[in-house]
Amino acid sequence: MNVPSNLAKSCSLATIIFWAVIAIEPIEFNALPFVILSVIPVFFCTSLVIVLTICPFFWTAKTKGANPVKVFKTWHPYYTIICFGISISVIVLADFESFIIAFFTSAFITTNQSWVWFAKANPK
Amino acid sequence: MKPLFTIIASILFSMLFYGKHIGLNLSIFSVLAILFLGLYQPKKIKDKRIVLHALAYLLTAVVVFIQHSSLAIIANCVAFFTLVGAISNSNTSIYVHWLNGLYTSIAGFFYRTFEVDSEAEKVNWKKDIDVVHWIKLIAIPLVFIIIFILLYKNGNPMFSDLVNMINFDFINFQWVLFTVLGYFLFSNISKPLTVEPATSTDLKINNDLSKSDSFSEDTLKKEKQLGTVLLGLLNLLILFYIITDITYLVTTETSSASALSNQVHSGINTLIASILIAIVIILYFFRGDLNFYSDNKTLKNLTFLWIGLNVLLIILIAIKNQTYITSFGLTYKRIGVHVYIFLTLVGLVTTFLKVMNIKNMVFLFRRNTQIAFIVLLLCSTINWDRIITKYNLNHAAAFDMDYLIKLSDRNAILLYQKKDDIAISDENKNRIDTKYRAYINKLNIRAWQEYSYENFNVELDPKTSD
Numbered sequence: 217m218n219v220p221s222n223l224a225k226s227c228s229l230a231t232i233i234f235w236a237v238i239a240i241e242p243i244e245f246n247a248l249p250f251v252i253l254s255v256i257p258v259f260f261c262t263s264l265v266i267v268l269t270i271c272p273f274f275w276t277a278k279t280k281g282a283n284p285v286k287v288f289k290t291w292h293p294y295y296t297i298i299c300f301g302i303s304i305s306v307i308v309l310a311d312f313e314s315f316i317i318a319f320f321t322s323a324f325i326t327t328n329q330s331w332v333w334f335a336k337a338n339p340k
Numbered sequence: 341m342k343p344l345f346t347i348i349a350s351i352l353f354s355m356l357f358y359g360k361h362i363g364l365n366l367s368i369f370s371v372l373a374i375l376f377l378g379l380y381q382p383k384k385i386k387d388k389r390i391v392l393h394a395l396a397y398l399l400t401a402v403v404v405f406i407q408h409s410s411l412a413i414i415a416n417c418v419a420f421f422t423l424v425g426a427i428s429n430s431n432t433s434i435y436v437h438w439l440n441g442l443y444t445s446i447a448g449f450f451y452r453t454f455e456v457d458s459e460a461e462k463v464n465w466k467k468d469i470d471v472v473h474w475i476k477l478i479a480i481p482l483v484f485i486i487i488f489i490l491l492y493k494n495g496n497p498m499f500s501d502l503v504n505m506i507n508f509d510f511i512n513f514q515w516v517l518f519t520v521l522g523y524f525l526f527s528n529i530s531k532p533l534t535v536e537p538a539t540s541t542d543l544k545i546n547n548d549l550s551k552s553d554s555f556s557e558d559t560l561k562k563e564k565q566l567g568t569v570l571l572g573l574l575n576l577l578i579l580f581y582i583i584t585d586i587t588y589l590v591t592t593e594t595s596s597a598s599a600l601s602n603q604v605h606s607g608i609n610t611l612i613a614s615i616l617i618a619i620v621i622i623l624y625f626f627r628g629d630l631n632f633y634s635d636n637k638t639l640k641n642l643t644f645l646w647i648g649l650n651v652l653l654i655i656l657i658a659i660k661n662q663t664y665i666t667s668f669g670l671t672y673k674r675i676g677v678h679v680y681i682f683l684t685l686v687g688l689v690t691t692f693l694k695v696m697n698i699k700n701m702v703f704l705f706r707r708n709t710q711i712a713f714i715v716l717l718l719c720s721t722i723n724w725d726r727i728i729t730k731y732n733l734n735h736a737a738a739f740d741m742d743y744l745i746k747l748s749d750r751n752a753i754l755l756y757q758k759k760d761d762i763a764i765s766d767e768n769k770n771r772i773d774t775k776y777r778a779y780i781n782k783l784n785i786r787a788w789q790e791y792s793y794e795n796f797n798v799e800l801d802p803k804t805s806d
Contacts, residue, residue, distance in 0.1 A: 236517060285454055292451070293443040293535040300446045328450045335454065 217274055217284070217337050219267070226266055226330045227259040233322035234258060238314060258322075265323065266330050269295070274334050288335035296328055342380065344474070346526045349376050353522025356789055358515050362404070362413055363790035370401030370416065373529070374423075380530045381427050389430045393423045393437075396717060403721050408792035409750065415720035418713065421445060428532035429539055433706045434713055436542045439535050448528030547703035551632045560633040567625040571642040574621075578614070578649045585656050604660050608677060611657050615684050618650055619691050623701060631698045640695060647692045654685050669732040669739030675724065679715070686711050725750040733758050745771050752779040753798065 235251055273295075277287040303320040310316040352372060356365035374394050378385040385394070400416040422434065425441030432440070443451070493500045534540075622643055630636055661677045690707045693699065729751040732739035741764055744755065756776040759769050783795055 236513075239513070288454065289451070289536060292447070293439065293538075296447040296450075297439070297442055300442075328447055332450050332453055 217271075217278065217334060219271060222330055222333050222337075223259070223263050223266060225333060226326050227255065227262045229329060230262050230322045230326040231255050231258045233325055234318050237318035237321050261323075262326060265327060270327065270330055270334065284335045284337065288331055292328075292331050292335075295331070296324075299324055299327055342530070345376065345379060346523060346530060349526045350519050350522035353525065354515055354519040357522075358518045360787055360789040363408065363786065363792050364405055365789040366413065366416060367401040367405040370397055370404075370420070373420065374398065376526060377423070377427060377529065381532070384427050384430070387430050390423070390426050393419070393426045397423045400717065400720065405791075406793040407720065407723055407750075408794065409720070409723070409725075409748070411716075411724070412720040415716050418716060422713070424529050424532050428534050429543070432539055432542045433702075433709070435705070435709045436535075436539055439538055440533060443535050444532045445525060445528055448531065448533050449524060451533055452531065545700075545702050547699050547706065549628065549631055549698050549700045552629055554629075556629075557633070560630055561635070563625065563630055564633060564636055564639050567630070567639045568642060570621070571625075571639065571646055574618075575642060575646050575649060578646065578653065581610075582649060582652055582656065585653075589656070589659065601664065604657070604664050604677065608657060608680070611653060611681075611684065614653060615650055615687065618646060619687060622647075622691055622695060623704075626695050627701070631695075643695055644692065647688050650688055651685065654681055654688070657681055665731075666735070667737050669736035669743075670728045671740075671743060672724065672728070675728075679719065683712065683715065723750055726754055729754050729758075733762055741768050745775060749775070749779040749782065752776045753794075 231254065234254070273287055273291050274284055277284060303324050307316055307320055349372060353369065356369055374397065377394075384390055397416070397419040400412065400419045403412045404416050418438070421441030422437045423441065424444050425432075425437030425439065428440035428444060429436070489503060493503050625639065626643070630639070658678065658681050661674060661681070665674050687708060690704050690711075693707075694701075694704050725747045728747065729744050732744060733754075744751065745768065752772075752775050755772045759772045780798070783798060786795060
């Protein structure tokens with residue numbers, strides 16, 4: 217279970233998805249530093265969510281010697297349904313505001329992919 | 341061939357939903373989803389239960405078009421997840437359908453990365469689909485069609501005008517991303533998943549209780565005595581409460597809204613606590629071997645009596661709520677109270693059936709969720725805003741005009757038609773006019789994807805065409 221590698225990949229994925237969704241107009245050259253700087257808060261958010269909500273499943277499984285793929289198949293459905301419920305609720309409450317859509321879309325896809333990376337790290 | 345259908349479906353998904361509000365698009369999507377599922381799961385879609393779920397889903401699609409309400413949209417989404425879940429495994433309970441359907445729709449892609457034969461599938465995909473042939477099949481006709489369109493364009497001005505009308509402005513990066521989202525959704529539902537161990541566990545559990553190996557007459561006798569004393573006292577208490585409640589209803593004349601409101605709300609709180617505790621106590625005593633104890637007749641009779649008295653309590657609350665509605669008009673909250681009362685009644689009836697037919701708790705959960713689903717579908721078929729408005733204007737002794745004006749647009753036409761027949765202030769008449777005009781304007785600027793039944797109906801009404 218390689219947490220730093222997972223965080224790095226997840227952070228990159230979240231940044232790409234976030235800017236892809238939010239960029240209705242092509243991003244101007246002057247705005248590029250902001251895009252690059254946005255990696256910092258994205259990394260902070262991604263790390264916090266992954267370490268606090270996904271890692272505990274695999275850490276607990278590791279201490280019990282359980283198969284990470286089995287952990288994924290058992291717990292990922294409930295995790296992703298709750299995650300989807302929260303994301304949709306906030307998007308609807310925010311009246312489909314583009315920043316909120318971008319944030320929660322990237323969060324949803326990234327957390328799901330992070331589960332896949334953790335489960336595939338050491339499949340038995 | 342099938343991946344091509346997924347791509348076509350995802351393009352249609354974008355054409356239907358990108359930058360559009362919900363309307364006709366959701367109804368068309370429902371038909372598209374059923375066709376898509378039928379194409380990918382031809383054997384499963386013939387199953388009678390799945391046909392029934394597909395029909396329920398189609399019904400919600402029609403309701404979305406006709407009613408155009410949030411409740412209809414929610415019912416349509418729930419019916420979609422139920423259908424996808426039923427295709428995953430049609431023999432499971434409805435709540436497992438929801439679990440499987442929801443998980444398949446939102447995260448099937450991630451789950452399928454762990455399929456054992458994924459490598460084999462990749463090989464088969466390459467083998468089965470002749471990529472070069474498909475590229476030729478799409479690209480060559482496309483190139484020639486474009487060339488000939490350009491040639492014909494110069495030869496015929498009418499054809500040229502028609503070609504110029506074709507507008508691809510809607511395609512942009514966001515549109516492409518939205519199409520990817522559509523592809524993600526259709527790709528997910530093409531192979532419905534089962535969430536384990538929830539699905540297999542549900543399939544193993546039937547509705548009947550069976551005698552345990554640790555059946556002990558002594559323990560059961562003590563438990564029966566406790567249950568008899570407890571339920572006997574609770575029966576006396578609820579009987580006393582009901583008598584006082586009936587006396588209060590008959591002898592007291594309440595005319596103020598706040599007093600009636602207090603009565604209904606405190607009654608509802610009592611009902612919630614009473615019914616929940618009643619069901620928990622009944623489930624506790626009839627959780628296992630006491631069902632098979634030969635001397636349990638008194639306890640069973642007391643339980644049935646208690647359920648009956650709770651039904652009486654429900655009827656009293658319904659009468660109070662109806663009195664409240666007759667005096668002060670219909671609102672969503674008051675309809676909600678009636679729905680809650682009905683669902684509580686259903687809960688009590690299923691608890692009665694559980695005890696009488698020696699069923700387990702899963703039976704209760706299965707039946708109650710099925711009925712809740714049916715109630716949701718039925719409730720979504722009704723235009724509540726119109727019913728509330730019509731009832732309040734025609735039957736209620738007093739009503740809140742501000743509440744009616746603030747309801748959704750679905751009562752705009754009725755309010756506009758009735759505004760001259762009811763005694764309301766000029767300010768409220770102006771507000772109704774504004775609401776009506778805004779609504780007609782909204783109908784006129786709708787794109788075809790956003791159409792509802794009203795788009796075809798409103799202009800026919802002579803009173804609304806000015």
